[in-house]
Amino acid sequence: MTAAILPFAAQPPGFEWFDDEPVFDPAVHLQLEAPELIRTLDEFGYTEDEVACTASPVAATSAFRMLSAEGAAVMLAVARRLESFAEANPRIERSVRSGCHRSRWLRDLCISPEVTEHLCSIYSVDVAPHPITSQLGHLNYAPAEVGTAVDKWHHDTLALDYVMMVADPIVLDGGDFEYFVGTKAEVATFADRGERPPADRCVSVQWPGAGFAVALHGNMVVHRGGPLHQAGERISMVNGYITTDVRVDDQTRNVDLFHVDEPVTLAREWARYAAWRSRRRLDVLIEDFDRADAVADPIEAAQRLAHATHDVDVAIADLRRTDRPEIHHYEHAHSPDA
Numbered sequence: 001m002t003a004a005i006l007p008f009a010a011q012p013p014g015f016e017w018f019d020d021e022p023v024f025d026p027a028v029h030l031q032l033e034a035p036e037l038i039r040t041l042d043e044f045g046y047t048e049d050e051v052a053c054t055a056s057p058v059a060a061t062s063a064f065r066m067l068s069a070e071g072a073a074v075m076l077a078v079a080r081r082l083e084s085f086a087e088a089n090p091r092i093e094r095s096v097r098s099g100c101h102r103s104r105w106l107r108d109l110c111i112s113p114e115v116t117e118h119l120c121s122i123y124s125v126d127v128a129p130h131p132i133t134s135q136l137g138h139l140n141y142a143p144a145e146v147g148t149a150v151d152k153w154h155h156d157t158l159a160l161d162y163v164m165m166v167a168d169p170i171v172l173d174g175g176d177f178e179y180f181v182g183t184k185a186e187v188a189t190f191a192d193r194g195e196r197p198p199a200d201r202c203v204s205v206q207w208p209g210a211g212f213a214v215a216l217h218g219n220m221v222v223h224r225g226g227p228l229h230q231a232g233e234r235i236s237m238v239n240g241y242i243t244t245d246v247r248v249d250d251q252t253r254n255v256d257l258f259h260v261d262e263p264v265t266l267a268r269e270w271a272r273y274a275a276w277r278s279r280r281r282l283d284v285l286i287e288d289f290d291r292a293d294a295v296a297d298p299i300e301a302a303q304r305l306a307h308a309t310h311d312v313d314v315a316i317a318d319l320r321r322t323d324r325p326e327i328h329h330y331e332h333a334h335s336p337d338a
Ligand SMILES: [Fe+2]
Pocket: 154, 155, 156, 218, 223
């Protein structure tokens, strides 16, 4: 069974645990079922080369059950309780980050080895819960105003995640979870023309109920939470994963997280994660170069070292930045109703 690659990080200052929650019990709260449909990145138009450096060939799944009825009821209660911490950011009107440092139940769901194992089988690769804890258990709530999208068209700041409906999606009028069957480059072209992805190339996920999720290759599949047509309780939860194979790209835009996360905690957890990736890559390099038949010319050896320390180099450069680049999404000011 896949374990977390790093221990769950320490609770940041100013956070307190809810002290009267049920204990997360996988036997009671989970009901893991396989998705009927798993779409792959090549169906979306990505080339073999583009897919090769990503975490998984999987793009998106149909909705599958993750929580039992009892688990879904606890999840909804936890999400409603966390709603008082909701904040706005440049992409989402109301979201809660780092709920896993307030709710042990949410934390234990998000790092559950049973769920992780289930996602390994869906993604066809070994995955682990994201070591940056704000990337776990992210909650989105419906905007105050009907007709405003829950979240703009975007791709995620991390490679792999699932999106779970927390409040019953059946009773909602609107608030669809939609993804575009195409590449990020295509959406960027539409956005430059002030257009959104065409509806006939978008899929609106069919949700059988609360506690169901879709697994996504979040930073390769452009998606959004659409607007509600009538006021209603719409809550979704997004939980992030990484591949444990450090040979592929990290695919993250951690620098965007300064818009949504507390900087001191983010810096600590990002530095720790980058150090883990580079350490693993350096270990692989040592093993490779220790082999009796290992050959590397000076340029190749330098490239291997640069590859190994790449994530640390990016972290050093980005953590030293004093500007804060705009959080990325595909809806510019000139979009029709952005
Ligand atoms: Fe997203």
